[in-house]
Amino acid sequence: MTIEKDFFRQVMGQFATGVTVVTTCMEKGRPVGLTVNAFCSVSLDPPLVLICVDLRSHALAHIRESGIFAVNILTNRQEQLSRCFATPSEERYENFCHARYSVAATGAPVIDDVLAFIDARIVAEYPGGDHVIFLGEVVAMGTNGQVAFANEDDKGDSTLAEYDGKTTTRKKAPLAYYRAQYRHIASDYSKPSLAAYYDEDFE
Numbered sequence: 001m002t003i004e005k006d007f008f009r010q011v012m013g014q015f016a017t018g019v020t021v022v023t024t025c026m027e028k029g030r031p032v033g034l035t036v037n038a039f040c041s042v043s044l045d046p047p048l049v050l051i052c053v054d055l056r057s058h059a060l061a062h063i064r065e066s067g068i069f070a071v072n073i074l075t076n077r078q079e080q081l082s083r084c085f086a087t088p089s090e091e092r093y094e095n096f097c098h099a100r101y102s103v104a105a106t107g108a109p110v111i112d113d114v115l116a117f118i119d120a121r122i123v124a125e126y127p128g129g130d131h132v133i134f135l136g137e138v139v140a141m142g143t144n145g146q147v148a149f150a151n152e153d154d155k156g157d158s159t160l161a162e163y164d165g166k167t168t169t170r171k172k173a174p175l176a177y178y179r180a181q182y183r184h185i186a187s188d189y190s191k192p193s194l195a196a197y198y199d200e201d202f203e
Helices: 005-012 060-066 079-085 090-098 152-157
Strands: 020-025 031-036 039-044 047-054 068-073 101-103 109-111 116-128 131-143 146-149 175-178 181-184
Touching (some): 031 079, 060 068, 068 109, 079 090, 109 116, 146 152
Antiparallel strands (some): 020 031, 020 068, 068 116, 101 109
16 A cells, blocks of 8 residues: 555544744745644753644745744634635735734734743744744743743843733643644643653753
8 A cells, every 4th residue: 555645634633733824024024824733842951842834835935034933822712714825815924814913022923812821933944845944942932921032132032912911721621633623622631641650851
């Protein structure tokens, strides 16, 4: 049996993932975004993440030119944003799917009310078949109303709301993707990971 695209997709669909919208900026600061679930952490020291972008993507050239990207991790209430940024449409290309956003360190859009975000500068690019792999060094990140910057000087460019110690996303849950469908994670089952028991690099 040969490796067919549809079967490969089916097999990979057994791996549940979160859903993100990766954003960057065109010339004159115009925002660009695309839905991505091929995203993962790579290194803790230095903090590195990678994203994979289709060679046919409208956003690819803009990510390359800008040298920056933000990964916006969506909540289960932002499914419509995921659908919009995955669809070629005027709403996406001309209106940024009507999403409100701020910026952290790089100028890449950080969409309002996401579960978490990572703001990164590209440090390497690799060929990945019909995709391009971008490796980014994290320069800012945030969740639960808190934000951290790799360089304190970058704070001056941020338009994120100041953390007041009260803002929380504890009631928010991630938007999941499994077997080619959007899913919501049940809250009635949870257990600590092995990292709680062993001093090893579990993520």
